[in-house]
């Protein structure tokens with residue numbers, strides 16, 4: 081079972097295991113609600129109906145999955161900001177040494193390169209734990225998310241055609257699969 085560190089220090093940010101507390105749920109819901117227009121096109125759970133109870137339940141789930149080694153969700157923080165967004169490692173395939181990375185950041189902190197820094201911290205930790213392949217899936221229309229993957233040096237494996245039924249739009253959308261292999265990983269200075 082993977083056993084990553086709970087705190088990962090970067091140059092500007094610190095990734096911290098998402099804790100299950102009401103305080104954290106309050107921080108989470110505030111940023112979700114502030115960023116709904118930017119989150120909702122890409123993250124099915126981000127709707128106006130999403131409430132603090134959902135945040136708390138989400139954090140409980142994160143905590144349980146961490147204990148089980150099933151998913152690892154970190155909160156993106158700085159010295160001054162206790163919650164900017166989250167980055168998760170999930171869909172863990174132990175035999176294939178492959179995991180998926182998912183992320184979002186509050187709109188007020190986007191556009192500063194924080195997610196690229198978060199991805200590079202995850203790479204360092206999880207390649208360091210022996211993984212061989214990290215995957216990022218992005219909706220083909222989500223240019224900003226694809227840019228994170230591209231700028232972090234991920235290669236487009238291909239496009240999964242119409243693999244995602246978007247309830248709000250009542251249509252299928254295509255998904256990019258980006259990946260980085262351990263042999264391609266160069267630790268950033």
Ligand SMILES: CC(C)(COP(=O)(O)OP(=O)(O)OC[C@H]1O[C@@H](n2cnc3c(N)ncnc32)[C@H](O)[C@@H]1OP(=O)(O)O)[C@@H](O)C(=O)NCCC(=O)NCCS
Pocket residue numbers: 118119122123183184185186189190191192193194195196197217218219222224225227228231
């Ligand atoms: C996609 C998303 C995670 C990007 O987050 P981000 O922190 O803005 O991403 P980055 O770290 O790549 O930074 C992006 C920008 O910061 C700029 N930047 C500013 N300072 C920088 C620095 N010091 N280092 C690197 N980039 C910097 C980059 O040039 C880049 O600009 P560009 O988008 O015009 O090319 C964010 O927009 C988001 O949460 N979107 C909604 C949810 C979502 O789509 N999640 C992903 C689902 S697959």
